[in-house]
Amino acid sequence: MEYTVGNIAPIILSPVIAFVINAFFGSKLPRKGDWLATLSIFISFIFSARVFGDFVFGNFATDYFIHKTFTWFDLSYGANIWKVDMGIYIDNMTAIMLTMVSGVAFLIHLFSTWYMDHDEKHGRFFTFLPLFTSAMLGMVISDNLFSLFCFWEIMGFCSYSLIGIYVKKEKAGDASLKAFMTTRVGDVFLLLGIVALWMTLGSVAYVDIYAAIAEGKFAGQTVMGISLATFTALCIFLGAMGKSAQFPLHVWLPDAMMGPTPGSALIHAATMVTAGVWISLRMYPLMVLGDITWFIAVIGAITAFGAATVAMVQTDIKAVLAYSTLSQLGYMIIGVGVGSYNAAFMHVITHAVFKACLFLSAGSIIHSVHEQEMPKLGGLRKYMPYTHFAMMACTLAIAGIPFFSGFVSKDRILGDALYFGFMAGQNPLLAIVPILGFAGAGLTAFYMFRMMFLTFYGENRMGHHDSHGDHHGHGDHHGHEIHHEHLDARQNVPLLILSVFTLGVWFAGSLTGQGIVKVFGSKTEWFKILVEAPKVERFVNHPRESFGSTDARVKAELPKAVYVHQTGYAGPNPDEHKIHSAHVIGAILSIIIAFTGVFIAFLMYIKKSINPLASKFPGFTTTLENKYYFDNFYIDVIIKKGLLGLNRFLSWFDMGIFDRFAVDGWAAVNRVLFKASKWFDNVVVDAIGVDGTGVAVNLFNLVLRIVQSGKIQFYFIMLIVVLASYIWTVNI
Amino acid sequence: MNGILNWILWLPVIGMVGVILTPKAKEHTIKMVTLVTTSITLLLSVLLYLKFDTTTADMQFVTKIPWISQFHINYFIGIDGITMLMAFLNALLFFICTLSSWTVTKNLKAYFALLLMLQSTVFGVFFALDFFLFYVYWEVMLLPMFFLIGIWGGENREYAAIKFFLYTFFGSIFMLVGIIALYYASGKGVDSFNILALQGGKFVNEQVVIFGKTFSFETIFFWFMFLGFAIKVPVFPFHTWLPHAHVQAPTAVSVILAGVLLKMGTYGFLRIAFPIFPQAAVNASTIIAVLGLISVIYGAFCAMAQDDVKKLVAYSSVSHMGFVMLGLAAMTTQGMNGAVLQMFNHGTSTAMMFLMIGVLYERSHHRWIVKPDGSKGYGGLATKLPKYTTIFIIGMFASLGLPGLSGFISEALIFLGIYQKFTTITVIAVVGLLIGAAYLLWMFKRMFFGEVNPEIEEYEDMNAREVFYMIPLCIAVIVFGIFPSPLLNVMKASVGQLVDLLSKY
């Protein structure tokens, strides 16, 4: 059970080594080092699986954790001691997250060796992807907010580089700049929160924050009038909103699709965007203390519903998936907000799996058909059976169809949201959270199946100018002739593996996920019993172990997770039966809504009995199409007019006025003085010169002209005469 | 081994003499002589670093020789933690600048002679512990800078050179008044010019009468010293000389100007203004913090609106030095250490930015991101110059403050330092950090992304020499970003001592 540097470091370091090697010698390696990147991810997957094995199969109690630190640097001198410690903090959540991240990353690496095959940015892509994965793993495993922030920003940098990898495209530049800046807005507030926490509590390690909450150290502290807990919780959540693209800061995610698809699969679907949810989960006790959970829930609800509405009208396959990621993230944030800690985390995992799979299958479509616009696709079912199978599985999962993982996690969130909105005695306005949640679920089902029907079913609109209707294989239409997809190890295998994990049974141990039809018996509700909101009182004065030390206790005596029928609801007052009834109603409602969504999509796109949305309410669809005008509002109004205007004014002020008057002004003053003195000098001197001594001057000139005879001897004489006269006068 | 400081101080002068002696025609030997001198100085400074004992806070490698004995002025030099970093940075930057000015053509001999003279005077300012010696070096340093900008500069270089000279000179006059006042106030005794002896708040309750009104000695002369150093830093109201000087200065000179010369201002605060007038410093800390904050925000906003790359980076230096001032004003362990670390990190990262602009300037001979007539100056550089882009990215993200690179550690420390005392300032300064990222990345986008601009068609990528002199900076930026302890261990003793001194008031 000992976790020395030896078996934890490879998880983060092996991808970093791959990054370094690819960065410097990438072009020289065969296939530009993509096998090296995939291998390094596989190594970190192995090690994280080992951790996963220890924790999950040894099913430790939710509050068992391993916390080892080392000193990064210390500034202590004389009396005041001040050190910055770094370390690892592993508990059940970390173990699950590590495995998920490295597993999904490995499959995506495998897929992208196929996808990026003859793309000229192949080398660069395989340099940044491992760096990103190591940053994500580092963030997951780090024990304090400061090192989390460091990895957080490195992830931001990798996403910046991957979005902007096709430097030729101007739009890629805009997209990467927008992505980095919007996330930077969030990160800056996160840093502020970390600084505030650090300087009041003395350390930002999770253990210390939980202990401080338990001991009530936050009581009196205020920051600029706001209570410390609320201030820091809000700052940290702002950071999370930036990174997880929640409502006000969501504009960057859809544009992030400029990057290569597997890149956005890993970063903008599976891992990075969930970092915001991760930090909210870790800091959940602080959020509760600062009582901003209602705010989180509302933001989540708005994002979930808003993104779903926009997704309905998108034509580009990747855009649909981007908006669906936005809305699923909204659901996770709702989960955190309403207090269903366990379901939120489960949704993170399930979403990562099926969204990665969706993106990869979209990638395989785009790569083989070189076309992203859905209206130009269609009827690919015959050509790409494996991709179709994987995509269908994931769509079923995301739409919330029973027996699938999406249903399990989303339904629990919606159930808790229902309880939170109506039964938990919150103020009535918060009821919109479940309403928007359920509405969003319906829309999700609708737009996901719309995408499926448009791409895979109906007639193939590929050779649209193909006059004689039905396509006949490799007809005369030129360009993108579709070849039948054979079972390519690197293209389809990752998809199929991922689609296998979209089944609900993995996570809930019961077919429907509600414990109604138990598959492997009740004890296998493993996910629910392992992951719980951190109980802060356990962390009071918990001794710190340095990296060298090993845990004395034998594996058997470690605190085990005992299966008790918990609701997984960490909300303020868990009255059992109310939650249970909320869950049952929630489950029924979400099933009904999911199927209606699918049915409408079916009618609209297969049967074509209802004509598509655009005709019904055109005004509304156009607003949806340009994303509620958020983008141009941000760009044109805030950035262009506000910021740049202000800057141009300031720089004009700085150079034009301040520099000219305050500084060069002195020079001007001198010039004036100089002129005045010159004028004074000429006037006064000339006046005297002219009237009084005119004649004397002429005489003087005459004498001077003679004296200047040029004869050396004459000068000598003058010298002697002057000397003599001097001696006479001084009378030595 | 005690004489190593003298060697570092006087080796550049020997080099200069060597350069002057080589005939004008043999340009290659001139360059070689300068290169050899600067590389030996670099080796010596590395040796100095290895021999530096990080436990004690007092001066090391001290040399004290009576110079003008009537006034008890002696040639008194020595270093402690803070100066150790600056000495190493100085040696490193000059070594790199010699390599980067390989393509200078206009009367080469004078250029390299002045460069070496500048190096020795900068070493002098950092090592001098005697006020007189400090002031002499402070003034002499202006001379080579004036000529380097005035002769090898850009279009209206005379204006910039004169403005630079007069502005700094104006400040140093006030400093001279301060020095003389201290000389008399300490009773013209043996140690009246020795900076170390004057430290420790000896003049807390002195009074001084000026034009009939009595002032507290410390406050008045703190503000005199403040003015002298603030102009050099540059702090907000006194910063307008920097953009002019940077835009007109040749690449190597503006690297040195940004890399080392700005740090003399803050070094002045750390060595002279704060320890000698601790009471006044503590009283003035709020004002300094506010000024620092304005520099940060103002610098960042102005940088955002610039169309000239060099002016943009110049304003970014104003913003970064504003952070250093904030760190100094905080007077806490984290704040001070952060400030000194930021001095070093800003030195390396801005040097990289200026060198990269220089490399580009050598190819394009103009510095416009967006030309005055609105057309794009550059565009699509990333596709044409891949090596250049990667190094540019490292430099840019270092000065942006991306964790994992050196810029972040110091900025984080400064934020930690100033939080307790100036909470509102921290919140606003965070915006500066944000805008800092904005203008750099926006510039990066406008220059590097998009279709290849026809103008930059025939630029060729960086040659071996240019890559060679960028490597040390890249390594420094990355290595000190991941483990900053080699830098922090050196400075924490002396900074800690200063913080203890200031905490007593």
Added chain:
Amino acid sequence: MMSLVSYLIISLILFIVGLVVIIARKNIVAILLGIELILNAAALNFVAYSRYVTNNLDGHVFSLFIIVIAAAESAIGLAIVIRFFQIKETIHIDEATQLRN
């Protein structure tokens, strides 16, 4: 019989003669001769003083230096004269009037 004053008189005469030579003679070399005379007059004074007034030998040292300087000066003077002669073909003093007002 030989007192300080007698030496002073001799050096005065020498000085006067040197003076007259410089002023009256038209040949530059003659002027140099005049200068030599004046210098020797001064040197003589020094030695006389060191003999009659101070009893250390500073006067001697100083006169030695006068000799040294005179030698150097005459060398340069003559070089200029030769150069002048090469340019102007004559060494008549009145030719050298470029510095006229």
Added chain:
Amino acid sequence: MFIQLLFGLSALLTVGCAIAVAVTKNIMHSCVFLLGSLLGIAGLYATLGADFVAVTQIMVYVGGVVILMLFAVMLTGGKDFVSRAQNLLGLAPAMGNKWTFSVGLLVGLVVILTNVKLIMNIAKAYPAKVIGNDFPSTVSQIGHLLVKEHVLAFELSSVLLLGALVGAAIIARPRKQG
């Protein structure tokens, strides 16, 4: 007794030759007369007990400088060796035109007046007294003085001489078109 004789002879020699220098028409003769006058001065030094200085005078001045003068005269052509101009009194034709001689005398008169005034004061301050005729050798003392108190002057004079040497050589070097 021998001292008086030596003093009288050398004084006579010095003054006589000096006047001859001023008066002789031929420049060569004036150089030679200068030689004589310098020899006289060396003798005077001897009477003053300055043996080392006397010897140096002979060696450097007489041997070196005057010969240099002669060379210079020879080098600068011969046509105006002999000055033909007559002066006011027809006394000293070598004096250039008639005006310069009178001006020269006038200036000489002025200088005599001032110096006589000076010498009168000195005469009062230092009455004539016989210093006894012990003439210790001054060489070793001068040597010590040169390298102790006056070392700076000593070093500088060496630099001066070097400078003069090089300067003279360069100035007098015949130019390409010369």
